[in-house]
Amino acid sequence: MTHKPNKSQTLSRRQLIKYFGVGVATYGLFGASVMAGTKSAAHIVIIGGGVGGAASAKYMRLLNADVKITIIEPNPHFIFCPGSNEIIPGWSTIEEYTVTYTTLKTRYQVNVVHDKAKEVNYTKKQVKLASGELVNYDKLIVSPGPSFYYEGIEGYSQALADGEFPAAWKAGKQTLKLRQQLLAMKQGGTVLISVPADPYRCPPAPYERASFITTMLKKINPTAKVIILDSKNSYIFDNIFPYYWKQHFGYGTSNSFLQWISKDEGGEVVRLDAQNKSLITADGTVHKGDVINIIPPEKAGEFALNNDLSEGDWCPVEFKDFSSSKHKDVYVIGDSVDGDPMPKTGFLASNQARIVVQAINDELHDREVGTPFLINGCVAMAGLDFGMTLSETFRYQGAGKPLAERYYIPAPERNPEKQLVLANMARNWQRTFRKDIFS
Amino acid sequence: MVTENSIMKIKSSALLILFCFQTVYANDSSDTNQALIGGISMKKNNALAQQEKQPSAWLLANSCAACHGTNGAEFNDIIPPLAGMDKDKFIKEMTKFKTQPAEDFVAMGIIAQPMTDSEIKAMAEFFSQQKPIEWTKADWNKDVENK
Numbered sequence: 001m002t003h004k005p006n007k008s009q010t011l012s013r014r015q016l017i018k019y020f021g022v023g024v025a026t027y028g029l030f031g032a033s034v035m036a037g038t039k040s041a042a043h044i045v046i047i048g049g050g051v052g053g054a055a056s057a058k059y060m061r062l063l064n065a066d067v068k069i070t071i072i073e074p075n076p077h078f079i080f081c082p083g084s085n086e087i088i089p090g091w092s093t094i095e096e097y098t099v100t101y102t103t104l105k106t107r108y109q110v111n112v113v114h115d116k117a118k119e120v121n122y123t124k125k126q127v128k129l130a131s132g133e134l135v136n137y138d139k140l141i142v143s144p145g146p147s148f149y150y151e152g153i154e155g156y157s158q159a160l161a162d163g164e165f166p167a168a169w170k171a172g173k174q175t176l177k178l179r180q181q182l183l184a185m186k187q188g189g190t191v192l193i194s195v196p197a198d199p200y201r202c203p204p205a206p207y208e209r210a211s212f213i214t215t216m217l218k219k220i221n222p223t224a225k226v227i228i229l230d231s232k233n234s235y236i237f238d239n240i241f242p243y244y245w246k247q248h249f250g251y252g253t254s255n256s257f258l259q260w261i262s263k264d265e266g267g268e269v270v271r272l273d274a275q276n277k278s279l280i281t282a283d284g285t286v287h288k289g290d291v292i293n294i295i296p297p298e299k300a301g302e303f304a305l306n307n308d309l310s311e312g313d314w315c316p317v318e319f320k321d322f323s324s325s326k327h328k329d330v331y332v333i334g335d336s337v338d339g340d341p342m343p344k345t346g347f348l349a350s351n352q353a354r355i356v357v358q359a360i361n362d363e364l365h366d367r368e369v370g371t372p373f374l375i376n377g378c379v380a381m382a383g384l385d386f387g388m389t390l391s392e393t394f395r396y397q398g399a400g401k402p403l404a405e406r407y408y409i410p411a412p413e414r415n416p417e418k419q420l421v422l423a424n425m426a427r428n429w430q431r432t433f434r435k436d437i438f439s
Numbered sequence: 440m441v442t443e444n445s446i447m448k449i450k451s452s453a454l455l456i457l458f459c460f461q462t463v464y465a466n467d468s469s470d471t472n473q474a475l476i477g478g479i480s481m482k483k484n485n486a487l488a489q490q491e492k493q494p495s496a497w498l499l500a501n502s503c504a505a506c507h508g509t510n511g512a513e514f515n516d517i518i519p520p521l522a523g524m525d526k527d528k529f530i531k532e533m534t535k536f537k538t539q540p541a542e543d544f545v546a547m548g549i550i551a552q553p554m555t556d557s558e559i560k561a562m563a564e565f566f567s568q569q570k571p572i573e574w575t576k577a578d579w580n581k582d583v584e585n586k
Contacts, residue, residue: 059501062509103579239472341478347505354501373494373558375502375550391549392478395487404487405478408549410541412472421517421545428517429506435513436504439579 032109033065041068042364044357045127045137047117047303049073051080051346052143052334054104054437055353061108063361070111070135072127076100078438081202082346083430084171085209088179089216091384097171097430099438107439120307122327139329139360142309143349144301145170146201146335149313152297153194155272161296165274169201169295181291182213188223189290192279194269196297197231199314201335201344204236204380206295211241211382214249214258228260229279229287230267236343236409237380237388243412244382269294298344300336314338319396319403321359321369322352331356341405342394348376350437372396374403379426387422388412474541481553488555496565499558506546511566512574523571529563 035041044060046053049071057069080097087094101112116130120140127135148167150156161167166174166181182191191213195206210228217224242260245251249258261267263282271280272294279287279294299305299313309315309324315332316325322337324330333356334349342348355372362369374394381387390410394403413419479487500511503521507513511521521529533551541548554562 058509063497103575107575239475243472350505351502354498354504358495358498368492370498371491371494373498373502375505377506377546377550389546389549391546393484393550393553395479395484395553396491397487398491404483406481406484406553407476407478408541408552409475410549411474418545425517425545428515432508432513432515432518433505435575435579436509439575 030061030108031065032061032068035066036068036109041066042138043068043070043136044139044141044360045135046071046141046143047127048143048145048301048334049075049078049101049112050143050145050334050349051437052145052349052353053141054078054101055350056141056143056333056357057104057110058108058437059354060357060360061110063357064364067364068111069109070113071101071104072113072115072117072129072135073101074114074116074130076114079171080346080430080434081169081171082433083427084175085205085212086427087171087175088168088182088209089212090179091212094171094176097434099434103439117303118306120327120330122330125329137329140331141353141356142301142304142315142324142330142332142336143334143353144303144336146298146344147300147302147305148296149299150296152196153269153272153294155274156294156296160272160274161294165272165292165294167294167296178291178293182216183220185217185221185224185290187221189221189225190288191217191224191226191291192287192289192293193226193228194279194292194294195228195230195232195235195267196295197263197268199340199344200295200298202346202378203343204378207235207237207241208380208382209293210258210260211244214245215383218249218257224257226258227287227289228258228267229269229281230260230262231269233262233264236378237390239409240388240412241382244386248383298335300332304332304336310336311338318399319372319401320399321372322356323359331360340402342374342403343376343378343392345376345378346433346437347378348374350433351375372403377429379422379429381423381426384423385416386413386419387424387426389422389425484553485555488558493557493561496561499554500562500565503562509574510569512569512572514571514573515577520571520573521566522569522574524563524566526563526567529566530559533559533563 044067046056057071060069077098077100084097086092104110117127119128125137150158166177168174168178193210214226250256266281266283266285268282269279270282300310300315304310304315315336316338317332322331322333324332333352335344351374359369376392379389392407394405397404507521514520536547536551
């Protein structure tokens with residue numbers, strides 16, 4: 001793990017800070033300083049190279065040229081989840097969502113170690129990797145994403161998810177498999193989508209997915225049915241999706257392409273009968289499916305669960321700086337956080353990352369740690385012609401307290417032109433977001 | 440269906456629409472789908488903003504980065520760039536988003552409301568100090584695409 005800092009860039013950066021202040025100097029010059037390569041440089045180690053981890057690395061560098069930054073991530077590339085539902089009907093390709101770590105390495109001088117982090121020694125401040133290598137840290141940012149609790153549905157397993165029953169809740173091979181299964185489904189077949197109880201990653205995504213699948217099948221398989229079996233009685237954007245579904249899918253009629261069965265109506269899936277391709281709900285009803293997509297319940301990431309960062313399924317933090325409530329000099333961000341009322345979104349993971357790196361930078365400069373403030377925006381589409389958006393802000397309300405949320409979910413847009421603008425905005429947002437995190 | 444033509448038309452008018460979408464469409468009387476607004480009240484929101492030290496301009500401004508790009512420097516057809524925006528213009532726009540009905544705008548009407556005048560001013564100053572140059576480049580992903 002060596003740095004090759006660009007000396008001339010660093011010097012001019014320092015001169016700029018001296019003459020023009022930080023506002024100018026942080027623009028366009030991102031290299032690590034000579035100091036970042038020395039032994040005394042603070043070492044910021046980041047577990048996980050997803051949205052939270054990559055944003056932490058990039059923004060840490062933007063704030064501080066003198067620290068050493070290391071991401072530990074087993075995969076050589078990252079596939080963005082936001083927007084990946086569009087791969088299923090073939091509206092976009094998985095390549096559009098795929099990035100590597102090249103820019104983080106070269107532009108921001110971040111070490112990326114492609115290995116799996118296994119254990120932490122909190123006393124020695126040391127992370128042990130699968131290869132046996134030990135990495136010392138001064139500050140540890142843990143952003144492993146969620147782990148999928150397949151066993152939460154009896155009869156379901158990771159092996160089945162990798163096989164004939166894709167979850168496709170992390171964009172990748174399972175997403176492509178689900179698309180293939182839908183394309184190959186017999187005429188008049190039934191698609192079952194099982195949705196877990198809260199909290200899970202990207203709350204509106206199951207309904208967006210159902211909407212996309214129905215749109216797709218309406219063309220190629222017009223007698224097919226899509227059934228959402230839900231472990232909840234309400235969902236985000238349930239003031240909007242049905243508006244579109246009524247117009248396009250006959251939603252609410254006996255002849256609807258798409259059906260939503262709430263928990264109280266018997267929608268809660270408890271078991272998969274893989275052999276008979278059926279889902280069994282809490283009231284004992286057997287639903288036969290030709291394509292079965294189970295979105296599994298989730299817990300904090302494996303690294304967090306195995307290293308005493310969680311209480312129950314999620315990791316408690318102090319919201320001032322997202323420092324772990326359990327271990328010093330450790331921060332947890334993203335889907336693993338016990339962050340209610342914050343939903344689990346990439347948008348929030350990126351904003352949590354900025355809070356953490358600002359706090360670390362304040363500490364390194366012996367300054368009072370700044371106040372957190374977070375925005376979350378969710379964008380979703382019912383089809384390529386219909387978008388929707390919501391906004392939430394989260395304010396700090398003192399130590400030991402959850403963040404205070406204010407939210408605004410508009411009514412469904414009635415103007416077709418603006419419906420299209422919102423859909424284009426959703427797709428545009430994905431591009432902007434990928435660029436913000438990885439470039 | 441979305442045609443290339445209609446997309447172009449929308450793109451060319453998107454900026455205008457984002458800032459002033461004034462047409463009000465009457466609610467279908469048979470439809471009960473309504474806006475949902477909740478969480479803490481605006482009074483509580485403002486009290487909390489008063490009670491705690493104001494977040495840094497850097498953090499406030501970059502809490503917009505997921506849509507508007509790093510330091511507000513995303514330049515594309517749909518979302519307006521903030522980097523290099525005139526301070527007073529930023530304050531004027533944000534005040535409009537806060538005070539006019541949210542339905543008048545595409546997205547900012549629902550986002551701007553909880554921001555205080557003092558926070559908006561700090562963001563305005565931050566963005567006005569940024570150069571109006573696109574963060575990295577439009578085809579940044581070409582360098583790093585998985586091959």
